Amino acid sequence: MLKYILRRIILSIPVLLGVSIVSFMIISLAPGDFLDSYRLNPAVDAEQVKLLEKNFGLDKSPVVQYFLWLKNMLQGEWGQSFTYQVPVWDLIWRRVGATLLLSITTFIFTWGIGIPLGIYAALHQYSLGDQIVAVIGFIGLSIPNFFFALLFLFFAAKTGGKYFPVGGYISLDYDSFPVWKKFLDIVWHVLGPMITLGTSGLAGTMRIMRGQLLDELKQDYVEFARAKGMPENVVIYKHALRNAINPIITALGFSISGLLGGAVLTENVFGWPGMGQLIIEALLQQDIFVIMADIMLASVLLVVGNLIADILLAAVDPRVRLRLG
């Protein structure tokens, strides 16, 4: 097992290197650079732009820039943000908390509700409950996130912010709250973006769970177990469910890479101070090192997420374990 993990880690190095080359290339191919807004500013002299180009290293060819970046990154230097004049890592680190809070609660919401509902729907196939659950799921899936978010905020504003806050991360008088209330305040604020993001993921999780479980329930071994007189609960929850959960775990691996990606539109509408906002601004301003850091971080998480998913799969499925050998 350990050998397998080690091999996977070594194999991921060329993958990450490839990702970095391709993304750096695409960023360089995009016309213009960070200084374009300076170039069209009547207050900035052309000489000054040249000076800044030199200071920011933008006067070098993209290939040289890439290797400089790679060299620095291998030494643990992720570069400076042009706009903020602080190390990129610093910038990302400040946003990680809010993003993780949102993605983890959304994750719990989606999976915590989606899996039980999926199981319920599978066990009561074609019943009224199944239909209702399906309809709710598809409504969530089909309403675009930003629109759902706006509807949510509209509701919050019309009710005067009594039930839900009108976006934001904390209340205005947050600082005067005792610790427990601070905690509750943040939870109250996370509800909106969480529900918005969660409802769109809910249908997917639910349908996969339902379909998989239905498949398993039709298998011979289920019939056999039932015929042997095994209690129905044991048949379903110990045997069938265990096999049905495989694809869900694979999907979980992918969702780890999304943990930090954030949800740009939803974050924007709710004014959630996560990484999505940061990245979109960096993209618009061509703040190269911030973009690169984000891409690399997402790639690392994707690799790690898949690894975790595989390990989890091995844990639940002996067939996988055998192959890993």
Next chain:
Amino acid sequence: MKKFLVLLLVFVSALAVFAEEVDWAIEDVAGKPGGTLFLDTTSGPKTMNPAWAQETSSTDIIGWVLDTLVHSSNKGLAELPGLAKEFSAKVTEDGKTVYTYVLRKGLKWSDGEPLTVDDVIWSFEKIWFDENMTANGNAGYMDSNDELPSIVRVDDYTVQFIYNSKFRRGHESIGWTEILPKHVLEPYYNEGKFQEAWSLAELDKVVGSGPFVLKEYKEGVRVVLEKNPYYYRKDKNGVQLPYLDQIIYIIVKDLNTGRLKFEAGETDIYSPTAEEFPEIRAMAEEKGWIVKQGGPNLGSNFVTFNFNAKDPVKRKWFRNDHFRRAIAYAIDKQTLIDVLYNGLGAALYGPVSPSSGFYNPEVENLGFRYSLARAKRELKDGGFVLKGGKLYDADGNQVKFELTTNAGNNVREEIGNILKENLSKLGIEVNFAPMQFNSLVGKLVSTGDWEAIIIGLTGSVDPASGWNVWRLDGGLHFWNYSPEVKPDMYDDALKADYMVPEYEKRIDEIMRLQVTAVDKDELRKLFDEFQMLVAEHQVLVYTVAQNYLIAYKNTVHIYNPEPNPAAGVLWAGWNIWKDQ
């Protein structure tokens, strides 16, 4: 012990003798202190370092925290005292210009340290006059000979900036520059790390002199400003200003959410879009809002034609005055204002905004109102012929060109669409294709590979801030770059064809002369002529601008009776107060 106490007493009273009374600035306002003003902003500050801050999200906050020698009047002119209680400009007999600033006595930084003339001198000498220390460079402080002024410390409160030539712009550029605390920033400077000073990681180190100090910044959430206890202004009842205890900027990325927050009462002031304005106005009475409309914004949107387009046939048209005038007649400004700004806008005819104190209303009398008939007459005068619904030049070439703008800017895209349609009625075929902003800038300032572009520049009250655009050797003289400024754009054929029309020469001359026009009447005359020249020849074909629109709760007492884009609704913010 007793001895020690006596000694202490003597020491304290000695200090009291030396502690100076502040030269208070007395404001003509009688409000009530206390309260918090809630504002919204789309983005928090990127840095609090004024030399490196670029976006308004940063400079708006810095404006509260760091004070300047001189303040702007509500018409946007540099004429009110700030840190300096007196200032003057004099031209000496040998042709030098001397700007004198007298600091108030007893000024203090927000950390309690005295603010002295040494801070002023240090800020200019080490930071603002050094091109490596700021993002914008030091060109803004230079006179027409590209020389910086020398700084003379006259006494403990007086400092002079002496230019070796007649130079009128020094007062604005020096007077409006933030004075920095030497005792805080010098260590960064000495370590060569000034650029990183007061970045996000170090906001707790910011020390200011303005009405408010930065208390807290939660990224992406809010910025909290707190009143500076050492601020040097009092109202007419002797209450120390600012009135407000706090200003809180709530960061709201999404404009719809910003409006919802204002409607829910979470923010106090809101700048509606033109589209929203009628709705907001309709709700105002019920909600208790005050809604106001000011003059047109300072920025501009215009169409520019490349006098040095790669195609020799096309550049001949673009250089033809009649051609550009015809375009000006073909722009239906009123429809644009109605469509884009719900009727809440103004037509622009020249390079200076009607909101500026330097605006010359004469430009409107040139009569560039929408008229396809007059456009046709201009084209005829320019030697163009309309045949079978298509326009041809004197040599028989069909008139068609590429028009572009930056994609995503609704206003410019709409201008392009309407223009294209109107020009087709004149037989001109326009291929209108918006492109990404960075590509557009690349074409405009590096390759020169474009024909016509709709673009805008940030405006300001003083037309001279556009010298970079109007001077022949300017870095933004994009429609007719000099081959010396942009050698890469020119091959030999194009270089041989480069020409400067008379009006361009005169504009260039005016832009050089205005720099030395210390006399106000002389200056106004020059700027009047400049505006007429640009408008008459439609060097840039100006379009429309939106009016300045605001809505605020009636519990907020803003100070500016007529908010205009030059000063803004938050002008003299230390005088703003709020009913509790």
